[in-house]
Amino acid sequence: MVTCLGDAARAVLTTAAPMDKVRLTRAHAAAWAEGRLSPDVPVMPPDRPARPDRPELLLPRDMPKRGRGGNAQNRVALLHALAHIELNAIDLAWDLVSRFAGAGLPKGFTDDWVRVADDEARHFQMLEERLNALGASYGDLPAHDGLWQAATETAHDLAARLAVVPMVLEARGLDVTPDTVRRLRAFGDDDSADLLQTIHDEEIHHVAAGRRWFNHLCAQRGVEPVALWQELVTRHFRGGLKRPFNTESRTLAGFGPEYYEPITPVLPPRPARPPVDRQPETR
Template identity: 75%
Template sequence: MPGTLSAAAVAVLTTAAPTDKVALTRRFAADWSAGRITALGDTAPPDRPARPERPELRLPRDMPKRGRGGSAQNRIALLHALAHIELNAIDLAWDLCARFAGAALPRGFFDDWVRVADDEARHFDLLERRMNALGAAYGDLPAHDGLWQSAQATAHDLAARLAVVPMVLEARGLDVTPDTVARLRGFGDAESAGILRLIHDDEIVHVAAGRRWFEHVCGERGAEPVALWQELVRRYFRGQVKRPFNIDGRLRAGFGPEFYEPLAAD
C-alpha cells in the first residue's frame, strides 16, 4: 500500500488498464477515508496519465459525429464517450491530489477530491457494465483527448484548474445530461437513463466542490471570485461557454449565473 496520498494518486495515474485504475481508486479512497493513508507526501504526478492501447485517441475535430437516434449502435457510442470522460475524470481528481499536495490546503480539499475520484471510478464501472450488456466494451470506439489538454494547460495554477475543469467542463455535463436522460427514456432504455441520472446528481456535488475550493483560493489571494473565474476561463479554456444552461443544477452546486452568463455563447 502506498504510504502517502500523493504516492497513491501517482499509482493510479501510472496505471493504464481501466479496470485496474478503477480498482486502485476504490481501494485508495477507502484507505484514505479509513485513515490507513494519512500523509500527503510529495510524489510528483506524470505530465500525462498512462492510457491503454485502445481506444484510439483523436483530436476532437477528427471524431465521428454521433447519431441521436435510439439504435443500440448510437447508444453504445454515447455510453463510450461518457465512459471516456469518466476515465479522464478519475485521473483529473487524482492529479489534483498529487500536483497540489504541497499547496498548504486544508485536509478537506483532499477529502473532497478523493471522494470525487471514487465517484468517477464508480461511474466508469457502471457505464462499462452497461456497454457490456449491449455487446460492447470501452476501447471499441475512438475517443478524443481534449480533457487532458485542459489539465495540461492549467497544471501550474490551482485556481485555473478549478475554474476550467469542474466549473466549465463538469458544469457542461450538468447542462446536457437531463436532455440525454429524457431521450434514453424515450428510446426505452431506462437502465442507461438511470445511470446518467445518478452521474448527473453526483456531478452537482463535484461542481460544488470545484466552486467551493476556487473561492477558497480566491480568498487566499485576495481576489474577487467572479472576476478571476472569468479571466481564467478566457485565458485557459479553448472553447465557448455554451447555452443552454441547467440553471437549477448549477444553483444546487452554488454556481450562479453571475459567473457564466457574461461569457455565454448561443
C-alpha cells in the same frame, strides 16, 4: 505497499488498464477515508496518465459523428464517449490531489477530491457494465484526445484548474445530461437513463466542490471570485462557454449565472424561413 497519498495518486495515474485504475482508486480512496494513508506527496504526478492500447485516440475534429437515434449502435457510442470522459475524470481528480494538496490547504480539500476520484471510478465502472450489457466494452470505439488538455493548460495554478475542470467541464455535463436522459427514456432505455441520472446528481457535488475551493482560494488571495473565474476561463479554456445552461443544477452547486452569463456569447435568433412562393399549377 502504498502508504502515502502521493504514491496512491501516482499508482493510479501510471496504471493503463481502466478497470485496474478503478480498482486502485476505490482501494486508495477507502484507505484515505480510514486514515491508512499519510498526506505526504513526495513527487509530482506524471505529465500525462497511462492509457490502454484501446481505444484509438483521435483529434476531436477527426472523431466520427454520433447519431442521435435510439438504436443500440448510437446508444453504445454515447455510453462509450461518457465512459471515456469518466476515465479521464479519475485521472484529473488524482492529478489535482497530488499536484496541489500540499499547497497549504486544509484536509477537507483532499477529502473532497479523493471522494470525487472515487465517484468517477464508480461512474466508469457503471458505464462499462452497461456497455457490456449492450454487447460492447470500453475501447471498442475511437475516443478523442482533447480531454487532458485542460490538465496541461492549468498545471501551474490550482485556481485555474478549479475554474476550468469542475466549473466548466463538469458543469457542462450538468447542462447536457437531462436532455440525454429524456431521449434515452423516449427510446425505452430506462437502464441507461437511470445510470446517467445518478451520474448527473453526483456531479452536482463535484461542481459544488470546485466552486467552494475556488472561492476559498479567492478569499486567501484577497480577490473577487466572479471576476477571477471569468478571467481564468477566458485565458485557459479554448472551447468557449455554450448555451443552454442547466441553471437549476448549477444553482444547486452554488454556481450562479453571475459567473458564466456575462462571458457567454448570445446566439443570434435563427432567421425565419422565407415563405415558399408556390406558383399556381398549370395544366
